[in-house]
Amino acid sequence: MRIDCLQYANWSEKIFRQMREGGLDAIHVTIAYHENFRETVLNFEQWNGWFEQFPHLITKGLTTADIDLARKTNRTAIFFGFQNPSPIEDDIGLVEIVHTLGARFMQLTYNNQSLLATGCYEHNDTGITRMGKQVIKEMNRVGLVVDMSHSADKSTIEAAEFSCRPIVISHANPHQWFPALRNKKNSVIQAVVEHGGMIGFSLYPHHLKDKSECSLASFCEMIARAAEQYGTQNIGIGSDLCQDQPDSIVEWMRVGRWTKEVDYGEGSKDQPGFPAMPKWFRDNRDFNNLEEGLGAAGFNKTEIDNILGMNWYHFYNNNFGPIQ
Amino acid sequence: MRIDCLQYANWSEKIFRQMREGGLDAIHVTIAYHENFRETVLNFEQWNGWFEQFPHLITKGLTTADIDLARKTNRTAIFFGFQNPSPIEDDIGLVEIVHTLGARFMQLTYNNQSLLATGCYEHNDTGITRMGKQVIKEMNRVGLVVDMSHSADKSTIEAAEFSCRPIVISHANPHQWFPALRNKKNSVIQAVVEHGGMIGFSLYPHHLKDKSECSLASFCEMIARAAEQYGTQNIGIGSDLCQDQPDSIVEWMRVGRWTKEVDYGEGSKDQPGFPAMPKWFRDNRDFNNLEEGLGAAGFNKTEIDNILGMNWYHFYNNNFGPIQ
Numbered sequence: 260m261r262i263d264c265l266q267y268a269n270w271s272e273k274i275f276r277q278m279r280e281g282g283l284d285a286i287h288v289t290i291a292y293h294e295n296f297r298e299t300v301l302n303f304e305q306w307n308g309w310f311e312q313f314p315h316l317i318t319k320g321l322t323t324a325d326i327d328l329a330r331k332t333n334r335t336a337i338f339f340g341f342q343n344p345s346p347i348e349d350d351i352g353l354v355e356i357v358h359t360l361g362a363r364f365m366q367l368t369y370n371n372q373s374l375l376a377t378g379c380y381e382h383n384d385t386g387i388t389r390m391g392k393q394v395i396k397e398m399n400r401v402g403l404v405v406d407m408s409h410s411a412d413k414s415t416i417e418a419a420e421f422s423c424r425p426i427v428i429s430h431a432n433p434h435q436w437f438p439a440l441r442n443k444k445n446s447v448i449q450a451v452v453e454h455g456g457m458i459g460f461s462l463y464p465h466h467l468k469d470k471s472e473c474s475l476a477s478f479c480e481m482i483a484r485a486a487e488q489y490g491t492q493n494i495g496i497g498s499d500l501c502q503d504q505p506d507s508i509v510e511w512m513r514v515g516r517w518t519k520e521v522d523y524g525e526g527s528k529d530q531p532g533f534p535a536m537p538k539w540f541r542d543n544r545d546f547n548n549l550e551e552g553l554g555a556a557g558f559n560k561t562e563i564d565n566i567l568g569m570n571w572y573h574f575y576n577n578n579f580g581p582i583q
Numbered sequence: 584m585r586i587d588c589l590q591y592a593n594w595s596e597k598i599f600r601q602m603r604e605g606g607l608d609a610i611h612v613t614i615a616y617h618e619n620f621r622e623t624v625l626n627f628e629q630w631n632g633w634f635e636q637f638p639h640l641i642t643k644g645l646t647t648a649d650i651d652l653a654r655k656t657n658r659t660a661i662f663f664g665f666q667n668p669s670p671i672e673d674d675i676g677l678v679e680i681v682h683t684l685g686a687r688f689m690q691l692t693y694n695n696q697s698l699l700a701t702g703c704y705e706h707n708d709t710g711i712t713r714m715g716k717q718v719i720k721e722m723n724r725v726g727l728v729v730d731m732s733h734s735a736d737k738s739t740i741e742a743a744e745f746s747c748r749p750i751v752i753s754h755a756n757p758h759q760w761f762p763a764l765r766n767k768k769n770s771v772i773q774a775v776v777e778h779g780g781m782i783g784f785s786l787y788p789h790h791l792k793d794k795s796e797c798s799l800a801s802f803c804e805m806i807a808r809a810a811e812q813y814g815t816q817n818i819g820i821g822s823d824l825c826q827d828q829p830d831s832i833v834e835w836m837r838v839g840r841w842t843k844e845v846d847y848g849e850g851s852k853d854q855p856g857f858p859a860m861p862k863w864f865r866d867n868r869d870f871n872n873l874e875e876g877l878g879a880a881g882f883n884k885t886e887i888d889n890i891l892g893m894n895w896y897h898f899y900n901n902n903f904g905p906i907q
Contacts, residue, residue: 296621296624297620297621300620300677300680301676303680304674304676304677304679304680307676307679307680308676350628352625352628352631352632353624353628355628355631356624356627356628356631356684359683359684359685360680360683360684361683
């Protein structure tokens with residue numbers, strides 16, 4: 260089983276074919292960064308077009324039954340998520356509407372303060388806001404998973420504790436391995452996994468020790484340490500693959516419509532664009548390298564299958580439907 | 584089995600309870616008259632609120648499995664429809680989106696010319712437009728049923744012929760029984776039923792012979808003649824019940840935002856508001872009267888069950904999913 264719990268590529272038939280070559284059974288794809296509800300609907304429409312155009316390669320994912328079907332028919336199930344709560348605007352009723360349309364993950368913040376919580380780039384962390392608590396309860400009710408990948412520490416810990424269902428950090432790495440601002444401190448990951456949540460390890464070079472030069476061995480050693488610390492069942496992959504995107508897209512991710520100034524986010528004036536991916540993870544086909552690397556780091560076959568897919572499968576299975 | 588294929592009441596717990604008293608297993612309710620997509624979403628949200636508030640009385644209807652569940656649990660399944668294509672605006676991609684949200688019927692026009700076809704109050708009938716043909720194909724593909732209740736004759740006949748799946752006139756009566764502008768001529772009904780479609784008989788007084796004074800016997804005799812002419816399997820009820828609505832609502836139905844002048848629609852200057860319902864059909868509880876009336880008109884038990892519900896059940900069963 261192979262599931263990648265975060266990608267935002269410049270989607271094309273080529274990439275859909277590479278998903279098959281890499282044996283991806285399911286991928287959580289980002290469908291909104293800064294879009295409001297109406298704009299997000301246009302993105303759902305665009306995916307409907309791809310499902311109609313490439314029915315032999317991809318299929319819409321709503322539950323794990325869609326992953327089972329995808330495996331049986333040699334396709335990849337596509338699950339949707341938002342990196343920002345902008346699609347629900349200021350309307351809690353939109354939580355159920357976006358879930359009905361297929362959304363399965365929603366980040367409560369994207370770097371900045373939102374109506375719901377604080378992003379990891381803010382100076383002051385409010386924790387979960389009044390509306391944030393109401394929205395988490397509603398997300399719990401319908402089966403929309405709280406994702407805190409781009410959130411601040413206190414907000415993340417509070418979300419893990421307040422949510423009555425497990426939450427995730429879909430794409431980030433441990434801060435102790437590489438102290439990027441977006442990587443997560445031990446206390447934060449601990450709060451998430453203690454409540455049954457998951458962390459998906461990121462291949463985005465700004466999150467990697469030695470960035471683009473990070474070795475496969477170093478990445479897999481990091482996973483081995485995390486498995487010891489957080490449990491082999493609470494970890495997976497959230498590659499943050501942004502394949503074939505032009506640099507203008509990373510700029511838009513960072514500034515959206517909230518500023519007229521340049522914001523370099525995880526980049527810098529000298530390196531404003533997308534960094535080069537490590538040689539051993541260029542695209543979906545390189546999940547085969549991850550499998551080898553995890554083997555070399557001492558994981559057995561079952562553990563590798565869990566980390567590369569089954570852990571997410573079980574998580575999806577328990578968290579995408581209405582609360583029981 | 585009892586299914587009413589058109590209501591637009593001022594929804595309340597009282598009305599939901601009356602649905603149960605009347606033994607209604609399913610109702611097709613109007614969720615948009617003139618609303619654009621974004622406004623229609625607010626109406627879906629309002630219904631989500633009612634489903635959460637009254638789970639013991641109503642349940643969302645997407646397929647006939649929801650009717651089966653509703654029967655088993657003593658509730659009414661609520662199916663959604665639009666009286667106008669305004670929710671899809673000028674965007675064919677919204678057809679699948681509104682179907683995903685739960686829409687199962689869409690009228691191509693509401694009295695006036697639309698982007699898709701001509702309404703019954705227009706002087707000239709274009710038939711199905713270029714966009715209309717594309718939208719019918721898309722509705723056929725996803726399982727959104729074409730409803731021509733408020734459409735002009737030529738447009739309706741063309742829709743019946745062009746659509747690769749059966750279409751409906753969800754709420755109207757035969758013109759030969761009572762020549763209201765909204766009632767349907769023989770050739771129009773014939774075109775619909777010849778292609779496997781259905782007509783739902785309306786209890787709206789403007790569609791009834793002798794209007795509010797129409798007798799139950801006259802209404803059921805009309806059904807008996809229609810059964811002979813169009814087949815007992817192609818007919819049902821679409822009561823057009825607008826219970827508890829203030830007169831301002833019928834005015835809004837007629838003028839929406841398309842005119843600043845008064846339009847009386849089926850009413851008149853002397854009777855601009857909602858006409859009084861016939862004494863034997865005040866609300867959902869009076870389905871019991873319909874059953875008696877149909878018996879008196881000579882229908883046997885099975886025929887009555889088909890006309891009051893099973894015909895719609897079979898139609899819903901065949902037409903709400905993706906094309907096979």
